[in-house]
Amino acid sequence: MIARAEILAAIRAAEVPPAPTPAPVPDAADAADLLQQFRSTLESVGGASAVCEPMQVFEEVVYTLLGPGRHAVVVLPGRFAVAENGAVYVDADDLTNRADVVLATELVLVVPTGAIVATMHEAVRRLPAGSRCGWFLSGPSKTADIEQALVIGAQGAKTLLVVFRD
């Protein structure tokens, strides 16, 4: 407790002059096609996406995206998507195990159709109140630590799909 008191006292003694409260950033005027922007951005970060139409079978949509071969898919619910960076917000309250978001090799995030915001400004305002843990997941796990060569599937998901469904 001495440390806490000393640090806080030192900070207050620094007498930093007041700074104005930053103004909230206004929501983007939504003119753009957010779904299209999200899908192309997700693709640019190594992911893929599809819209599951009411008449379509979800599994078929997923396997069409994955292509032929054996798959071990983990499907997790996403709350909403962010158009500017291809991220999907996943909240730990919707999962049985937090580590699932990184343990899965092939990860499918299911997002309600139409749940897309333009930028992170709107995204952070939609974090559930009192959330205990949550993620913005943007594409599969990746690294460029060896000679700046992009490697998909560093430690977490090697494949990340986003499917919009009602």
Add this chain to the structure above:
Amino acid sequence: MRVALAVPCYVDQLRPEAARATLVLLERLGCKVSLAFDAPCCGQPMNNAGAVADARAAATNWAASAGVFDVVVMPSGSCTHHVRHHLPGLVDNDRGNHAAQVTFELCEFITGPLGMAHLPGRFPHRVAMHLGCHAQRGLRLGGSSELHQPVSGPMHSLLCGLEGLTLVPLDRVDECCGFGGSFAVGEPELSVAMGRSRLADYTSHQAEVLVSSDPSCLLHLEGVARSPLVLSAAKDLRTMHIAELLEEATR
């Protein structure tokens, strides 16, 4: 327009032709040029090295010299930057502020107060433009790639207006040449390596002429180009101060 020509210390001693070209050019553009500006140096070499106390006397003299003029023109972006941004803090009296307000870099003076975005002239060569960092990011006399701005500004405008001149594209449009004042001698290996990088960029785009509004960058780049250790293409590069180029082009 009546202007005073302030010749930076090292230009006076090592590149007098840049100062003469500035004088001739300004007179050709209709200015009455006074050479009565007496102080040799604005104090930048000392101030930039942290030797603030050693810079003060030179800066104070410089501000005193500027005190009797309404317009002072300098053929150096770096020195102009020092005068405008540092003299008010370095000089104890109000003359520091006056100096900061009346001092212009040559190109910004031509396109600004003289109001000439282009000069009639001809220079049929492939030219690589180097805007010194203090002119660019300090005085904002040109767009910066960091800010997603195109290559632009007074020197660029004046060069683009010359008939026959081709500005060569560069891989790195605004990277530092490595002079950096005391850096040139404090970190000589880095300084020279940076200079070589710039030269390789110019020569790989077949530039015949390297032009800059900063004679200090030229002094350094010319020295690196003339070294026997440097690729031969750089040796054919003609290095010119912008005043020399404009004076030659508008003869």
Add this chain to the structure above:
Amino acid sequence: MSAGHPEAAAAFLNDSERAAWHDQALWFVRQRRDRATDLPEWEALRDRAAELKAYAMANLAGLLEAFETRATASGVTVHWARDAKEHNRIVFDLLRQRSATRVAKSKSMLTEECQLNPYLAARGIEVVDTDLGERIVQLAGEAPSHIVLPAIHWKKEEVGTLFHTHFGTPADESSPDALAAAAREHLREVLLHADAAITGANAMVAGTGGVVICTNEGNADLGMHSAPIHIVSVGIEKIVATLDDLGVLLRVLARSATGQPITAYTTHITAPRPGAEMHVVLVDNGRSARLADPEFRSALHCIRCGACLNTCPVYRRSGGHSYQYSIAGPIGAILAPAVDLDAHRALPFASTLCGSCKDVCPVRIDIPVQLLAWRGRIASANALPKGYAAIFARLGGIVADRTRFESAGRWARRALRFLPPALLAGRWNPWTRAGRELPLAPAQSFREWARREGRVE
């Protein structure tokens, strides 16, 4: 000890091919940043990011208290550490009390600053760095050379040799895909079976009591959601007030760092998972002292994106290790002197003051102004690099006086014109020793010419 930056840089440049490769690798990252930040609102975002950091610094104590209250309420234990030693002891005590011997750590420049790894190793605790780049340098017994790209100075063939030794990959294997796959096996094994997970934090949010952690590999999440205890080491300056502020921060961070719109994993965590523990160690280690110094206060705004390193022509050509401080590059050069002015007095001079760092900084830290201010402090402390003090004292006297200036100039030009080059261009002369000719001196100065022309007295 970084008194020897020029020497270290010269050594790095000795291998000119490698130096050129290093320069180009980082220039690519800079170019990726240019593309990713080419948004119409980019400059406004930088303004907003600078404002939110200024606000956080002006209200730091209250925000830290608010963070602590909220985090504590949701089951997190908050610790306070005045310095590196105290931080290391807190972490060690937590580990010892739980008999933890194998720790998985994700990227944290703060634990580098505190030298946590050697501290724990000396006490029998094995720490594995789990970011791929950090693992590479750890296996090699090195420190990271870049705050975001720790192994940017390593070539893939060298990584291949290293992994052959440690992971048994084929001796000639150098494909990044294959090497990263081998590392994946190794690191997942470490992360899923560690006794404890240590992470850094990219931000704390006072409004939620949340810690925000960004990675591309997912290693931080693998560790923190698997181990029975998660310890977050974070500097007090990493706090932001609100989620709104966090939104701004997340928009500028990855774009500036690697040219990505956001990292692959961005975790906002306010509470431990059921049955596990979470601890946050708030570290001062000189930060409150820096806060009290108006000249250098804004250095605390740094969000560790690394953009100033990538754009710096000096960093790109001298490598991170030449700075001999945990944080290299322009930002390191203004942070290190505050830690130990004498040891790091060369760093503020390892810059041409070109200003590129200031223009890429997402929180608008005026790094060149601070470099210059440090130079001034170093001069005042009589600690200027060898020779500078004498040279500039003499030069300052000469150029302040017309008569002395002209006479010195005349002698200098005569020397340049008539003395044998071998005499002037020896190893002792820093102007010439790396491959730069002396200027061709004219017979007369401009002023002498003007006098002869009758243009001046």
